[in-house]
Amino acid sequence: MKRLALVATLVLALCQNLYAERMTLKEYSDLGGDFTLIDHNNQPFQLAKRGKIVMLFFGYLNCPDICPTTLVEMIEVKQLLGANASKVEFVFVTLDPDRDSTENLKTYLANFDPAFIGLRGSKEEIAKVAKQYNVLYRSRELRSALGTTIDHSAAVYMVDTQAQLRFIFPSKSPSQRYIQGLEMMLKGIGKDTPLQKGDSWLQKMMK
């Protein structure tokens, strides 16, 4: 068992190096940045003025599967953070502002954690933020009672208190991965680098 753990650690280290080699920071330096949207209490939410680390992700309420899965991950992350949880905000941006009212965002998110923040804006405003973060999404008509579905990239973005994008994680990352990223940010490690080299596990999103 011990040996397995050792091998796993070595391989992990090796993989991080491989990833690092395949990345260039230049590709990421334009990603992310400040934005202002409206929160679930109808209050303006400006990313750069939060003074907290923000875990950001995008989805839509009619998605009953992967979006709740990510929200459940956020609950776990918050629990694992313990006292540090007060330094982190968990923010869900709807890609479906036509259907997702502020009221629905509020009641929906309260099911997970009343402290989770839901954001919406006009279609144009959402599209602009999605572009900033390279969120790929498009509406698609389903021959289903659901009507429209939204295909979207399901990544979790970690943004520091200066609204600098620092990490991108694929959805369904183990909670410990998020914690590793958050702990680095809480300690201020790599704060001069827009996106920490070797710590993004989502190369394919970035092309």
Next chain:
Amino acid sequence: MKTLTLALAFGLFAVNLFAADPHEGHSMANPHEGHAMPADPHAGHGMGNLSAGKLSNDASTAVHIEAIHAYPSIKAVPGAVYATFTNTAAVADQLLSITTPAAKTVEIHATSMNKEGVMRMDQLKTLPLPAGQAVKLERGGTHIMLIGLKANLAKDEIIDLTLEFQNAGKLTVKVPVWPLSQHSQDGFHH
């Protein structure tokens, strides 16, 4: 050589990723997945263990339903139901349709991810249940979707779900609404 090393490294990396997450780990190692019959008939969530069959003792047309559960949801958005269906018969079966008094429409949907990391959902007309195999519905994969909920679904509520199988017939089961943070895998450790 370099490719081989790379492939090996990524394979092991995946193993490590799963090992780091207790839930994913169980999912991968779950002996029930892909196998004919659960070793423990009481495995899973107590309320979710039922079998469908034209005759209750007719093993030739039996589908075993395990750990069936829903999650809390608000009325305005669809709810999701997950379960493991094990077709214990010698011939393939399929889940044809589902109804519930709790929602207007029930559909089967599959979530998948393309190589750009984009998640999409597609409706399945039926859920194929190969002979002697377990088909697991879980978060991030295939799920039963309750569209047009008549009321909010709250934790600990129980809803009726009527499932119609091609061979195993019709069966109404009680579906408990689990807390959001409870995973299917949790149910296998009683």
